[in-house]
Amino acid sequence: MSSSDLNAPAPVLVNLQLNGEATSVAVPPHWTLLELLRYGLGQTGTKQGCDKGDCGTCTVRIDGEPQLACLTLAVDVRDRSVETIEGLGTGGEPHPLQEAFARLGAAQCGFCTPGMLMSATAYVDDLTLQDNPQVKRDDIAAALAGNLCRCTGYTKILDAVEEVAHSVLNRQRELAESTAEDE
Amino acid sequence: MLRLSPFTLHQPKTLDEATQLLAQHAPDVRVISGGTDLLPNMKLAQTKVTHLVSAKFLEELHGIERTETHVRIGAATGLKTLAEDPDVLELLPALAYAASRIASPQIRNMGTLGGNISLDTRCRYINQSELWREALGGCLKSHGTECHVVPGGQGCVAALSADTVPSLIAYGAVVELASDKGLRRAPVSELFQQDGTWHVRIAREELLVAVEIPIPSPQTRVAYRKWAVRQSIDFPLVSVAVRLDVADGVLAGGSVVVGALGPRPRVLTLERLVGSTLDEKLAQALGQMVYDRARPLPNIPYDAEYRRERMVVEVRRAVRSLVGLPERPLTPQA
Numbered sequence: 001m002s003s004s005d006l007n008a009p010a011p012v013l014v015n016l017q018l019n020g021e022a023t024s025v026a027v028p029p030h031w032t033l034l035e036l037l038r039y040g041l042g043q044t045g046t047k048q049g050c051d052k053g054d055c056g057t058c059t060v061r062i063d064g065e066p067q068l069a070c071l072t073l074a075v076d077v078r079d080r081s082v083e084t085i086e087g088l089g090t091g092g093e094p095h096p097l098q099e100a101f102a103r104l105g106a107a108q109c110g111f112c113t114p115g116m117l118m119s120a121t122a123y124v125d126d127l128t129l130q131d132n133p134q135v136k137r138d139d140i141a142a143a144l145a146g147n148l149c150r151c152t153g154y155t156k157i158l159d160a161v162e163e164v165a166h167s168v169l170n171r172q173r174e175l176a177e178s179t180a181e182d183e
Numbered sequence: 184m185l186r187l188s189p190f191t192l193h194q195p196k197t198l199d200e201a202t203q204l205l206a207q208h209a210p211d212v213r214v215i216s217g218g219t220d221l222l223p224n225m226k227l228a229q230t231k232v233t234h235l236v237s238a239k240f241l242e243e244l245h246g247i248e249r250t251e252t253h254v255r256i257g258a259a260t261g262l263k264t265l266a267e268d269p270d271v272l273e274l275l276p277a278l279a280y281a282a283s284r285i286a287s288p289q290i291r292n293m294g295t296l297g298g299n300i301s302l303d304t305r306c307r308y309i310n311q312s313e314l315w316r317e318a319l320g321g322c323l324k325s326h327g328t329e330c331h332v333v334p335g336g337q338g339c340v341a342a343l344s345a346d347t348v349p350s351l352i353a354y355g356a357v358v359e360l361a362s363d364k365g366l367r368r369a370p371v372s373e374l375f376q377q378d379g380t381w382h383v384r385i386a387r388e389e390l391l392v393a394v395e396i397p398i399p400s401p402q403t404r405v406a407y408r409k410w411a412v413r414q415s416i417d418f419p420l421v422s423v424a425v426r427l428d429v430a431d432g433v434l435a436g437g438s439v440v441v442g443a444l445g446p447r448p449r450v451l452t453l454e455r456l457v458g459s460t461l462d463e464k465l466a467q468a469l470g471q472m473v474y475d476r477a478r479p480l481p482n483i484p485y486d487a488e489y490r491r492e493r494m495v496v497e498v499r500r501a502v503r504s505l506v507g508l509p510e511r512p513l514t515p516q517a
Contacts (some may be wrong), residue, residue: 027415030187031221047389054287054416065292070185071222072293073215076239077190084310119288143416146287 006087010074014078018043027074034058034069035083045085045114049148056147059115066122066146078132086116096167097121100160108151116147120161125163129172135165184227194237195253198361199391201236206363208388214437215293216244216456218260220302221288228313229325235286236390243392244297247271252398258297258391263288265296272400277405278348284409285346287416296347297391298359300371304341304379306332306482307417324380333481335416340445341379342483348422348448349376349440350407356396356486360389368395374448384448402429403437406501410493412485419443422483425469425501427453427461434459439469439498441477443490449477463512466502470495 011026027036037043037060046104049057051070055071060070061083089095094102097120108115123143132139140161148156164165192215205212205312212234215221224230236485238244244259249270258263266270267281285291285299294472308322321327330336332363351371358374360367371394375382385391399405407424411417422442428435449474459465479490500510 010193027193028189032187032190034184037187048184052226053219053286053290060287060500066289067292068219068289071217071219071290073192073218073222076237146289146424155434 006050009166012075014075016077016079017081019083020081029073031058031074032070033072033074033077036074037069038169043084043086047111049111049113049115054148055112055115056119057115057148059111059118061122062120063133064122067118083118083121088117095121096164097124099163104156104160104163106152106156106160112147112149112151116144116149116157117145119155120157120164123161124164124168127168127172129169129176132151132165132169135146135162135169135181137162140165184221187222187225188231188271188278190225190233192235192237194240196240198241198243198340198390198392201238201241202361202388203278203389204234204236206388207237212236212387214297214301214390216298217261217290218298219290219294225304229309229312230506238295238297238390238411241390249274249398254396254398256296256394256396258300258393260297261298262294262296264310266373268289275350275354275396275405277407277416278347278396280352281407281424284407284419286418294354298392299345299347300351300374300394301383301385301391302343302345304339304382305344306339306341306379307484308332308482309341322384325435332480333505336379339379340482341382342443342480343375343382343446343448344443344483346407346409346419347424349415349422349442351394352370352398352406352440352448352450353405353407353426353438354399355425356394358394359392360385361392362386362389366392372448372450377445377447379446403427404429404433404505406496406504408501410490410497416506418483420483421479421490421497423473423494423501425495425498425505427502427505429461432461433457434461434465440474441473441494443483444477444479445482449473450486451476461506463503465506465507466499466508469502472500473498 008028011028015024036045047057049055053071059066060069089098101107133166193204211232213232216238234507244507245257247268262282266279271279303376311326316325323330344469354369357368405426409419410421424440426437428437439451474495479487481487503510
């Protein structure tokens, strides 16, 4: 804590759902969600990059929407659901996007990867046969347009998300067909 | 890590409570909504205040309402909501498009229309760390007395960089402002002044409540165009809205609104061109008009002379898109 914090208003209690778990934490009102995650809760999967909204590596999902932890006041996630990379998968059981990123070389230095994955999961989770009968690479690029990567040139990241998007839609298609057969 | 200096966050539930808080703490107070412009500016010590009043819980500031004559948009309406709203897409397509081009998906999930209108001006000499600014001896907007953009300049010329403002002006939008003294209304075209240190004519005691936009007649066509180096994240380096009012197949009026110049948008009316046919000649005439009367400055990135030429190109393309011509004809003057 810097010396200026000595004069800071008292911490306030914030209740939130963090990766599905009810979490209660006292936080100074001038802390961002990024500070709370990394320094208050020790969850360092969410990265600190530019810290002013340009790079997207601190992207987390708040009530499902990708948002920037560095520009969100921690007190503003009161009673909301926050999902970070820690909630996505584990080394033993990676999320399909994590598996595809690893297999296709979509992560090089890896610093943008947590934010990239949070934007990518939001895109993949929102896919429906009705709205997105075809996977469009432009849609993926638009969904990831707030996440900078300085290593990959984006091609392999788009490849990985595209592959998972296809498998998600194929599964929905199979499900729809089997439901139709049952009837 | 860029850290915020301590402040007191107020979270009023009613307009009365909010305006009283603003009156009590002005000028040492800002309204915070999405926070995507205010918080970076506070982190860089460009904005120094110790009180923030949150707009999050003020019902009057949320939502989009369509009446017979107007579309009313709450100031705390999210930019993503604005860009995807069916009424806005149908009636005010240039505004929806402008909102869709702001920053990045994450920031559109956070930022609001009121925040974009109140967006602080930008300049290559102010959007820097405090250390960087001090090393240069500051500037008119940052504890200094010298302007590094206009040598000898006495007024700050930092650029209005709000994507929604040109199209709001072209549509004739009016804002509603609340303070402890009551409500007042002001056209967006008169909301900005030639002072980059604080260019929005909204007092620190005032709260931007809503924007009201008259539903344009079918004879009115508006287009917004933005140019920046990247397709995403960047602030506009060229920002133009073109409005053409058409009657009997010829031009009956309209305007060109240019942002990203100095602190104030440039509004050019088209009276002299009334009666013009809707063709390539009109695109060329409007292009020449902005070239002559609107001048980008070396205040934001990219060469000012390039941005001046680019502004002409974007105006021509806007006109073509409004009169049914291909945006980029196969001529050397595309």
